[in-house]
Amino acid sequence: MGNKLARRLGAAAMTAAAVAAFAPTAAAAEPTWTAVPLEVPADVFSVRVNGTDGVDQIVGSYDSFDSGGQYRPGIVWRGTALTVLGEAFDDLTDLTAINTSGVAVGSHAAYDEQPQAVKWTGDHYEDLPAPAGSASVATSVNDNGDIVGTADYQVILWPASAPGTYRLLPMPYPTSANGVSIGDDGTVVASVIEPVGSGPSRAFRWDSTGQPRELERVDRDHGHSVLTIENGMIGGSANLLGAAIWNTKGRVQRFVPDIQLYGMNANGDLLARGNTGGDAWFVDENGVRSTLPATFMPSFHPTTLFTNGTVAGYSHDEATFTDTAVIWQRV
Template sequence: MRRVFAAAVFGAALVTLPAGQATAETAACTWQKTAWEIPAGDEVGEIFGYDGSRYAVGVSGFEAWEGEGVWEAKATLWDRGKVVYRADELLPHFRDVNAAGLIVGDTIVDNRFIGITATHDGRTTPLPANPAWRSYSAWQVNNAGDIAGWASNADQSWLVVWPANAPGTYREFPHEPTSLADLDEQGRVLILTSSSEGGGSVLDVDGQWRVLVPHGTATYSRPHDLRDGRVVGASGGSAIEWDAQGKVVRAFGGGITDAAAIGGNGTIAGYGGSPRGVVLWRGGAVVEQPIAGEFLVNGFSDDERTIVGRESAIPTQYHCS
């Protein structure tokens, strides 16, 4: 539901606003860092999906020998930062989880990927499928229980939505292979084009695709999060907010270069400032929050008091207390 987005943040201090930049009210709290639990024997972990409150899914395993990522990655479920479940094998894959604890993802049956739901002890149930699909997978779930994912055969790919209000059914939307970025509570789906040029689109509640318009003279847009019809990301070197029709609502000032996540009250978490850090943008003004070290934002909570992500290859949260 709260789709993951990772972008490196460097610096460990409260970021200074440019002269004349308006600021929102000073946060009446201190942001405290807590590293999440890693299963015994594992070294690192990564978050893929966050429900905005307590549950998160991802993987844990060993630090990759080269580059980033997790070696021998195994599905892991966290509840308020504590490990609830960790798979014994490389399957199933957990992709997302909602506030009711419903997990979605995929596994392999008869040499093909199938989309699944999963319980907290790792038991899986296949999602309904069209026999024409060669493979399919579930990537997003919202609190209503709507599920979105992908299906394909040798000749075609589809975005697939399994609606919560019609159990046992699915809707197919032909589309080129892309990355499924988010699913909001109203059922809109956000996708990120997989090409190097970027790009993004929203499948609106009327079943129509809305292409996100690049900002200014930019030729690309990179969306990262969707909530209540609001989309945030980057375009042309600026953090951008779009509406559900794909139109640019605003380009962020104050040196904010990317927008990563939207909180439950509409506050946006992004990156910018000097030195570069995590910033919160609220009500037309910027509040800089001191998140120390290198931090990758994965989600911003519904109550806007917790930012979850990854730091030093460990799932981590900063909580406002």
């Protein structure tokens, strides 16, 4: 969401801080947050709020029953207005990411079958090619139309310059990748599990030659993970220590201790909470924190923090244990 996003919103402001513990600045007054419901059909029994374009579009899916069977279409909200895109090839469909041109990506699968990566081009679905027999999922699309994801948990790239083709990027370890994301400059980032037991993970970027390069570690003895790349900033974590923001060369630009990072927008603002499970959720804008209401529930997708500070997610009702799809706005 870099070049085109910058043209739509103006230049995104970011102050690069020295690599150090970043102490949050107390806000003069806490803002009031309002949950604005997203449109959902009445017969839906579950809804997924997934990725955003950072501006005004959200993708996801919902579940309902159709003629006695389960129906799961890909959907897009523009503002709060719903557009139902339908199921890809009559399969259960999950869309997870969208760019500012409205190209959405994700996967589809029949019940109890492995997923197939797919994209929505604006008026129809297209399957994305992958190695025969592999389980493929598209997880990120940049504003140039380049798409990345996984095929049998290996990093896969679908370049916009060569439609109908794919590249499997070399893995640093013969294990599995997650958090695969792509920036507008073509930088691909992901977390890759070390080949020892089940971890820890390491944070990687792929350079212009397609080779993996590990991101600088905050601490040599801890695992590191990547969530997303936005406007030349790579957001992730030094696991159990705090949030880390890297540049596209892999150097740490900012470290925020004792928080868990869940999202980042093109300004470098963060959606996070403290390291202990019961801590409040908040939006961090250059060190100024705005605490979200206790009823806030995140979508757990790293792009759901809009550039204007609005958050896509859910409102949780403790009495009924139901989650309502909403956007949280400050007033």
